[in-house]
Amino acid sequence: MFIYGFGVLLLACVFQGSFGICFKKYQPFSWEAFWALFSIIGVLLIPHIWAYIEVPSYMKYILQTPVHVLLIGALAGFFWGISAIWYSRAIDTIGVSLTSGINIGASTILGSLIPMLILKTVPAANVLTVLLIGQVIMLLGVAALTKAGLMKGSVDSADKGLSSAMKSGIILALISGLGSASLNIAYSYTQVPVQNAIADGIPAISASLISWPVVFFGGFLANFFYALSNNGIALVIANAWGLKDGEWKGYPEAKKVMFIGNGILIISFIVLGIANGM
Numbered sequence: 677m678f679i680y681g682f683g684v685l686l687l688a689c690v691f692q693g694s695f696g697i698c699f700k701k702y703q704p705f706s707w708e709a710f711w712a713l714f715s716i717i718g719v720l721l722i723p724h725i726w727a728y729i730e731v732p733s734y735m736k737y738i739l740q741t742p743v744h745v746l747l748i749g750a751l752a753g754f755f756w757g758i759s760a761i762w763y764s765r766a767i768d769t770i771g772v773s774l775t776s777g778i779n780i781g782a783s784t785i786l787g788s789l790i791p792m793l794i795l796k797t798v799p800a801a802n803v804l805t806v807l808l809i810g811q812v813i814m815l816l817g818v819a820a821l822t823k824a825g826l827m828k829g830s831v832d833s834a835d836k837g838l839s840s841a842m843k844s845g846i847i848l849a850l851i852s853g854l855g856s857a858s859l860n861i862a863y864s865y866t867q868v869p870v871q872n873a874i875a876d877g878i879p880a881i882s883a884s885l886i887s888w889p890v891v892f893f894g895g896f897l898a899n900f901f902y903a904l905s906n907n908g909i910a911l912v913i914a915n916a917w918g919l920k921d922g923e924w925k926g927y928p929e930a931k932k933v934m935f936i937g938n939g940i941l942i943i944s945f946i947v948l949g950i951a952n953g954m
Contacts, residue, residue, distance in 0.1 A: 711764070715900035719757070723888040730882035737869035737886050745868050749887065750894035752862030757898025759855020762848045769845030774824065777937060778846065781818035782853025813943055820937030827930040862891040 727734040738746070766775040866887040873883035 711761075711902070712900055715896055719892050719899055720896040723885075723892045727885040727889055730885050731873060731878055734869075734873070734886045734889070737873045737883075738890060740872060741866070741869045741890075745866060746890055749862045749866035749890045750897075752858045752865065753891035753894030754898045755855055755894075756859040756862065756891075757895035757902075759852040759858070760895065760899060761902055762852035762855065766845045766848035766852060770842055770849065774934070775845070775849045775852075777934075778818055778849040779853040779856060781814050782850055782857070813940060817937050817940030817943075820933055820940055824930045824933035824937055827927070827933060859891065859895075862894075863887050866890050 731737075763775060763779055766779070869886045869890075870880075870883045873886055874880050
């Protein structure tokens with residue numbers, strides 16, 4: 677089971693890290709067409725397909741869930757959907773490497789702390805201490821990545837416009853990270869159908885998928901209808917794609933700071949992993 681879980685996690689990291697590169701390679705499609713396709717397949721269909729594969733009767737548990745739970749879960753998913761739009765816009769401005777680092781760092785911090793407050797599942801003092809240390813280290817990594825982006829912008833900007841665009845992109849990446857945390861909050865809140873399925877004998881690892889169709893439905897609404905309403909607007913793996921794509925070529929000092937920031941993030945992930953295993 678441990679090997680299976682680690683393999684799924686590794687595959688998820690590959691997909692998550694490679695996700696952003698698509699936003700630079702969507703031609704000859706328009707951004708809107710690409711985003712609408714992503715919304716339908718990735719946000720609407722895949723959660724239902726995966727839940728059906730693992731729990732064929734998954735809709736029974738969703739329909740048994742109180743309406744207010746479903747609405748709040750979908751609403752939080754809707755906020756995630758908005759943050760995903762900001763994420764893609766940030767990539768257009770500051771690139772895959774910087775956007776992903778800032779987004780993942782910010783979303784991980786809030787996405788781990790806020791559900792503890794909602795569910796009142798604050799861990800033991802020693803675990804909480806290690807968790808908070810990991811969060812502080814992660815903040816340092818996010819700060820270093822932000823510094824790298826500003827350094828890159830200062831090299832580029834003989835004019836103020838580009839520097840302003842760089843700052844706007846960093847702000848979008850930070851805000852999208854805050855919005856991304858709502859995905860974990862939504863999942864934590866919509867545990868009613870999951871627990872009902874577990875009570876019926878469904879393995880917990882399979883039952884955990886039942887929340888996602890609810891949560892991502894809200895995300896689908898935000899993403900798909902945004903793409904439809906804007907016809908005419910051309911808007912430690914993610915960083916590898918960014919380097920391969922030449923985003924940091926000609927910025928040696930900024931690249932060093934970017935590597936330092938990612939190194940700090942990796943350390944923070946290790947600390948957080950230790951906290952989760954305590």
